[in-house]
Amino acid sequence: MAQRIKTVLDVARSKGFRSGENPVTAIKDAQVLPKVKAKVKHHKAMHWKDVPAFYADLKTRPAMAAKALMFTCLTGSRTGEVLGLRWAELDFQARLWVCPAERMKGGEDHRVPLTEEMLAILEPLKAMQSEYVFEGQKRNKPLSNMAMLMLLRRMSVEGVTVHGFRSTFRDWASEVANARREVAEMSLAHQVGSDVERAYARSDLLDKRRALMEQWTKFAAGHQA
Incomplete structure (x- = not known):
């Protein structure tokens, strides 16, 4: 003004x-x-202890929004990154999803390690032969950005946002997995350290992040206590 x-x-x-x-x-x-x-807006998140039961409920639902939400929970990705996912971004042999820079908030390519549970979500969707992995009601168009939130409401999961699952993962990584800060932050595609530190950091810690995501997936999917 x-x-x-x-x-x-x-x-x-x-x-x-x-x-x-x-x-x-x-x-x-x-x-x-x-x-x-300006006040920082915090997205309401589910407590990590509630994730296995919630995920088990999601697995019983055939809707595309449920598949997308399962994948979002496991990868810790942003809503737009998941909904905009194209098959060309996936390397099944390397078990890797490379989200291109133009779709990332930080403006850089982000590599996401894929676990068996994540691949199990993706594989059946190939049969749709759509440009987008999580196709919406219109052919070759992605799900609406409100689809997952509306699913949460239908499941009577109140006071939780889709974006909040990133915080859920981050809390679990710190409190349960005792993950190194830089590994947890890079898993969420957050920039770590100063500009100088990032300039010298040649690695995106993919192997360490893969191990962390494997552990998170096993927990979320109820494969371990």
């Missing part, structure tokens, strides 16, 4: 409607106005 006022007053001065310095500039330089900090 202050920038808009400043612009209006500058234009007025240039047209001869006013004279003198712009008062907005003087106020900003004096730093007399309180700084307003």
Whole structure:
């Protein structure tokens, strides 16, 4: 708002409607106005202890939204990354999903290790022969970005967002798996360290992240206590 006022007053001065310095500039330089900090919006997350029962319920549901939500929970990926997933991004032999930079929030390619449980979700969907892995109601179009959230509501899972499962995974990684911070953060495609540190960090810790995702998948899918 202050920038808009400043612009209006500058234009007025240039047209001869006013004279003198712009008062907005003087106020900003004096730093007399309180700084307003935007509140961080936290996505409500399911407690990691509740994930196995929730995942077991999801596995009984045939809807495409359930398949997408299962995959989202296991990979810790963002909603848009999962819904925009194309078959060309998957390497089944290497058990790897490479989400391209243009679809990533950080603007860099992100490699996601695929576990047996993840592959079991994906394999049957090949038969649809769609461009998108998780096809919506329209042919060769992805699911709606509200599909998974609406599924949560139909399951009577209140106070939880799809994005919140990233926090669920992060809490589990810290509290249960005792994962190194950089491994857990990279699993979520978060940037770790300063610009200089990242410049020298040549590895995305794929092998360590694969081990962590294997452990998380076994827990979520109820294969271990």
